[in-house]
Amino acid sequence: MLLKGVQLLRGGLASPPKCYNFRLVCRSLSVQYGDVKTLTPAVREYVDKCVNLCQPDRVHICDGTAAESKLLQGLMLKQGTILPLPKYTNCWLARTNPADVARVESKTFISTERKEETVPVTPNATPGTLGNWISDADLKAAIAERFPGSMKGRTMYVIPFSMGPVGSPLSKIGIEITDSPYVVESMKIMTRAGTPVLDVLQQGDGQFVKCLHSVGTPASGVQAQASWPCDPERTIILHKPAENEIVSYGSGYGGNSLLGKKCFALRIGSTIAKREGWLAEHMLILGITDPKGVKKYITAAFPSACGKTNLAMLNPSLANYKVECVGDDIAWMKFDSQGLLRAINPENGFFGVAPGTSKETNPIAMSTVFKNTIFTNVASTSDGGVYWEGMESSLAPNVQITDWLGNPWTKESGKPAAHPNSRFCTPAAQCPIIDSAWEDPAGVPISAMLFGGRRPAGVPLIYEARDWTHGVFIGAAMRSEATAAAEHKGKVIMHDPFAMRPFFGYNFGDYVAHWLSMEKRGKVPKIFHVNWFRKSDQGKFMWPGYGENSRVLEWVLRRVNGESCYVDSAIGHIPAEGELNLAGMKEQVDVKQLFSLPKDFWTQEVEDIRNYFESQVGADLPASIYAELDKLKARIAEL
Numbered sequence: 281m282l283l284k285g286v287q288l289l290r291g292g293l294a295s296p297p298k299c300y301n302f303r304l305v306c307r308s309l310s311v312q313y314g315d316v317k318t319l320t321p322a323v324r325e326y327v328d329k330c331v332n333l334c335q336p337d338r339v340h341i342c343d344g345t346a347a348e349s350k351l352l353q354g355l356m357l358k359q360g361t362i363l364p365l366p367k368y369t370n371c372w373l374a375r376t377n378p379a380d381v382a383r384v385e386s387k388t389f390i391s392t393e394r395k396e397e398t399v400p401v402t403p404n405a406t407p408g409t410l411g412n413w414i415s416d417a418d419l420k421a422a423i424a425e426r427f428p429g430s431m432k433g434r435t436m437y438v439i440p441f442s443m444g445p446v447g448s449p450l451s452k453i454g455i456e457i458t459d460s461p462y463v464v465e466s467m468k469i470m471t472r473a474g475t476p477v478l479d480v481l482q483q484g485d486g487q488f489v490k491c492l493h494s495v496g497t498p499a500s501g502v503q504a505q506a507s508w509p510c511d512p513e514r515t516i517i518l519h520k521p522a523e524n525e526i527v528s529y530g531s532g533y534g535g536n537s538l539l540g541k542k543c544f545a546l547r548i549g550s551t552i553a554k555r556e557g558w559l560a561e562h563m564l565i566l567g568i569t570d571p572k573g574v575k576k577y578i579t580a581a582f583p584s585a586c587g588k589t590n591l592a593m594l595n596p597s598l599a600n601y602k603v604e605c606v607g608d609d610i611a612w613m614k615f616d617s618q619g620l621l622r623a624i625n626p627e628n629g630f631f632g633v634a635p636g637t638s639k640e641t642n643p644i645a646m647s648t649v650f651k652n653t654i655f656t657n658v659a660s661t662s663d664g665g666v667y668w669e670g671m672e673s674s675l676a677p678n679v680q681i682t683d684w685l686g687n688p689w690t691k692e693s694g695k696p697a698a699h700p701n702s703r704f705c706t707p708a709a710q711c712p713i714i715d716s717a718w719e720d721p722a723g724v725p726i727s728a729m730l731f732g733g734r735r736p737a738g739v740p741l742i743y744e745a746r747d748w749t750h751g752v753f754i755g756a757a758m759r760s761e762a763t764a765a766a767e768h769k770g771k772v773i774m775h776d777p778f779a780m781r782p783f784f785g786y787n788f789g790d791y792v793a794h795w796l797s798m799e800k801r802g803k804v805p806k807i808f809h810v811n812w813f814r815k816s817d818q819g820k821f822m823w824p825g826y827g828e829n830s831r832v833l834e835w836v837l838r839r840v841n842g843e844s845c846y847v848d849s850a851i852g853h854i855p856a857e858g859e860l861n862l863a864g865m866k867e868q869v870d871v872k873q874l875f876s877l878p879k880d881f882w883t884q885e886v887e888d889i890r891n892y893f894e895s896q897v898g899a900d901l902p903a904s905i906y907a908e909l910d911k912l913k914a915r916i917a918e919l
């Protein structure tokens with residue numbers, strides 16, 4: 281082992297700090313792994329502060345090597361945090377505490393000086409759904425109630441990581457401090473983590489996003505599950521955009537603990553992007569090559585349960601089309617000196633929902649995830665493999681299944697084998713159709729952006745925005761069918777503007793104004809809205825989806841090339857008769873129904889959107905967006 285025994289701090293044991301005040305006397309502490317001399321003074325100062333606050337027994341500075349992974353895997357095996365999956369190569373199963381299985385939106389806060397910097401001012405005290413604000417005093421109190429001594433008895437890991445290719449002008453650096461080896465190993469998959477990042481920090485402007493994470497200890501002092509320490513009752517996720525700082529306590533679950541992803545790349549990222557004039561979005565990025573060999577890049581923003589990862593890895597049914605994947609979740613986009621919008625995927629891996637992923641729905645994902653992958657809360661099989669809902673066809677005969685809680689499972693139980701939010705955490709580089717330019721430091725040029733949703737009624741397969749402002753309106757008005765909260769029953773159509781509702785780093789009204797302003801910064805791409813999920817009166821999906829979606833992408837490409845293959849409709853441009861390529865489709869598609877615009881549906885939709893805008897965003901929503909809504913209403917009235 282690489283025991284260096286370097287003194288990290290000045291020495292001299294002091295009494296434990298009582299509050300969130302970093303100017304306390306430092307404790308003496310040895311670095312168990314890594315070399316403090318590789319840290320910049322600013323990073324070292326941040327580590328010092330966190331050591332004083334959290335009081336870990338030792339510090340480990342992550343180098344990102346395979347040897348380090350071996351070490352931490354051994355540790356996690358001993359602690360029962362992970363189980364081996366001998367059916368595959370270097371794959372592991374983590375089972376969380378059943379109270380720590382998802383992001384906790386209600387405990388996620390953004391702190392700005394004034395509340396209206398974070399959330400729109402809603403009229404008549406309407407409860408807001410576009411983020412939670414916390415005052416600086418309450419943020420400090422929340423930290424003081426949770427962090428002092430929170431890492432006692434544990435190792436503090438220091439993870440230098442880059443969001444985006446190491447050294448790219450579009451990339452940003454973070455330092456995550458955590459007491460969870462699971463977080464370290466997951467961050468090494470999801471981001472570029474390790475010593476090379478410290479070299480860039482040494483050579484560059486030295487700027488980094490501060491990310492502090494602790495799984496914590498319940499107030500009782502007793503962990504419900506030693507293999508998965510957490511403190512669900514006091515879980516909190518805090519963001520301070522003005523300081524580029526994230527603080528997360530109590531949860532080891534990905535969205536709450538892998539701070540590079542939602543917290544940094546989206547919430548803090550969107551605030552940096554606004555300051556610097558670019559976009560940080562919840563979008564996949566795909567490359568598509570047509571039969572002539574012409575390649576374009578498209579981004580797409582969809583709410584959850586719309587198959588975003590499936591589209592990012594599409595197997596086109598149209599002959600001689602090829603889709604390649606740049607990313608499945610996040611896009612950072614900036615105009616280059618030519619005025620072209622260029623995108624990078626800031627991530628290095630896929631943290632995908634496992635249930636529903638199968639050879640039928642996403643064969644590319646299935647050939648990505650069975651090596652070097654951390655599975656969380658999936659079921660396991662007696663032959664050393666994994667299992668989840670949807671994987672029935674790849675189940676070997678005569679295997680026994682253990683559910684995500686560790687109990688024997690059969691289909692007859694009526695319970696899910698895998699948790700519905702169970703995940704694979706897998707390196708993007710292993711994706712067989714990863715795009716050759718996915719790590720290009722300049723990013724890939726974006727020709728079109730798709731918005732979409734799961735809309736069982738009224739919304740056609742595809743329509744195109746008439747111009748940029750109309751497109752921004754379409755993004756702001758996005759809705760999607762979701763499983764309702766436990767107290768309700770069935771499904772509801774939820775608003776999820778830009779698929780960013782849980783991820784805005786600042787006031788949504790200001791976010792829309794920023795989007796509108798992009799038009800004057802460069803050549804903006806065309807915007808489209810897609811819906812793979814429209815149902816017939818008989819309740820059947822009207823569009824086969826999956827590979828057949830390449831027909832929709834073909835029409836997008838023809839529009840990008842300026843072909844006049846459209847007609848105007850009340851809601852935007854739709855394919856002219858015969859211009860959506862349906863040649864050779866297995867099943868008949870009722871195109872007339874698929875593109876119909878029922879007047880009563882759209883009249884209600886316009887009213888629902890108006891009610892949403894007025895109650896949730898009010899006067900903070902730019903007037904041009906209300907004007908788009910008025911124009912839509914007038915067109916619907918003519919139907």
Ligand code: TSX
Nearest residue numbers: 585586587590591594812821823824825826829
């Ligand atoms: O991911 C999906 N996509 C995008 C694929 C690139 N899904 C799965 C969504 C859950 C995450 C879809 N489901 C899609 C789709 O385009 N379309 C549908 C709806 C659908 C489901 C089944 C059939 C047809 C449509 N057909 C049969 O089952 C035979």
Ligand code: MN
Nearest residue numbers: 562608609610
């Ligand atoms: Mn996502």
